[in-house]
Amino acid sequence: MKKRWIPWWIANIFWFIIFAIGSAVIWLREVDGAGVTQTPELRLIAFVVLLIAFIFPLIIQVIWAIVNAVVRQ
Template sequence: MKKRWIFWWIGNIFWIIIFVVGASIIWLRKVDGAGVTQTPELKLVALIVLLIGFILPIIIQVIWLIVNLIISSNK
């Protein structure tokens, strides 16, 4: 494997771990930082906000994947 593919996989694993940890914290907490008791609806809203925050890294990873595929196919 080329270095760029290894770094791409490391980047993906990093973002997946960060997302899973954040989603777990949101879903398992009973009360948020403001002292509001978390209902399933509020947890879902918080997860959607977390997902929106991860859209930019996902776009960057997809662009990086496309670049890696183009470079690999030219060799």
């Protein structure tokens, strides 16, 4: 494995851990910060919002992977 892939893997692991923690918080909480009891529908909406928030880092990671694969050093 080339050295330029190491930061990419570290960044992927970081984003995966943050996403997993956020998902766990959404699915395991009974009441949100506003005091609203969480129903399955509200949890799904919150999870979709989390997914939308993680689209930007995903796009960056894909572009970074393509650059790493194309650039030859």
